[in-house]
Amino acid sequence: MTWMPVRRVLVTGWKNFARGGAVSAATVLIMTVTLAIIGTLIFISALLSFTLDTIKEKVDVSVYFVTTASEASIFEVKDQLENLPQVASVTYTSAADALAAFRARHANDQLTLQALDELGGNPLDASLSVRAKDPTQYESIVNYLEALPALSAAGAPIVDRINYAQNKEVIDRLSLAIQATRTIGFAVIIIFAIASILIAFATVRLAIYTAKDEIAVMRLVGASNSYIQGPFIVTGVISGVTAAILVLLLLIPATWYAGAKTAGWFGGFNLADYYASHFVFIFLILMGSAIVLGAVASVLAIRKYLTV
């Protein structure tokens, strides 16, 4: 007996949607646009995060050691740095490796190589390349390094220099830019999402407005408010789910087309790969938004017609 009204509400909601004609089509179209915007915002957000993470990975601080520093004492420093919570990674480059890299980098510059040969020996220092988890944490890492006690066996400091001072301004600006980009990006995403939700909301309201006389008749016939509301909520949810399915399908060719381009422009971020690997997440977000949007908009829109 309790199943009967539920079945009737579902059947009536479906019939209203199927017979709605232009009103149903317009609602689905607007909700498709809304959900497409939400879907696009998910991709933009991922692209933004990927780009910012890529930029962050390019930032590091190098610690150069005096030529007399033993490898053991350098590794001791490396171990200490790796234990710091703010450090993401520490890479050791020996003086020989630095020289080999320098030669490779200037393979076509005979003048520089000739000058290096004339110096004799290896003038380059061993170094540690330190990457922080967050660019704002470089200062504390450098402070830690500068506060380290005597580092050599003889008691002399083994750190020659840290390139933080000359990079500080760039790192600070970059940290600020990343933070600002995240904040602005998030705000833009929220604004677009709210705007598109309001548009979808207005469309559902309009669809229900066209049925206000019908609602009045239902009330006079003696239908309870929940029995009147039910089919409209079902119709709203069906509109939303239809729109979500359309968007999920449209995203396949869209991401496939744009994927190759974004991979080239944004250093390997392929939209199609992201869509494939995050399909369940995107499906849940779009389907959840569609159901909530359809149901909530219907409930709020119909409420004003259910008063005495």
Place this chain on the structure above:
Amino acid sequence: MIYFDKVTKRYGDMAALEGVTLSVAPKEFVSIVGHSGAGKTTLLKLLLAEERPSDGTVFFESIDVNDLPSSALHHYRRRIGMVFQDFRLIPNKTAYENIAFAMEAVGRSDSEIRSDVPYILELVNLADKALHFPDQLSGGEKQRIAIGRAIINQPDLIVADEPTGNLDPINTYEVVEILKKINELGTTIIITTHNKGVVDSIGKRVITIDRGKVVRDDAEGKYIL
């Protein structure tokens, strides 16, 4: 059955009804007549609890309609069948579904609906139009479907607001005959109308309203304005 006790309804400074007192007994057929804006429709709206009186009380049997909470209104309205001048059928439902909706709304079972709706469609001579949508029906057919919807739950009272206002003489006659038949079966009917022919054809009690006041209550069925 129905008792209006010194009922006044004001919209702003204007009184649509003023100190109306009247009663309707069970199984009566009452025609309410009056010029446009006299207060006929307001009187029906108060009875249906679509509006609340500014002063006075409306009773339906022992129920004080003013005191009904919103949550109980649908139970109350299930006891009254409504027929409107503009039919007010649900446009995206077929004739069958429009009548069935009134049964669904009160929680009647599918088997009851399957047996009662075809019977009512036969009664209003529209069995062959069961699957037609309202925009595929004539005015008279729409009104007969509306009457079918009003009587399907066997209400205690049928309220018809200008039920023949949009109909030609032949359809008017058919609708009046259906209403008379329903009344003969024991249902109380209140209609509002401008149509002298309708009132004369019914030949029952006539209440005349003018500028919000009851000016005549005639048991002999006379239409005098």
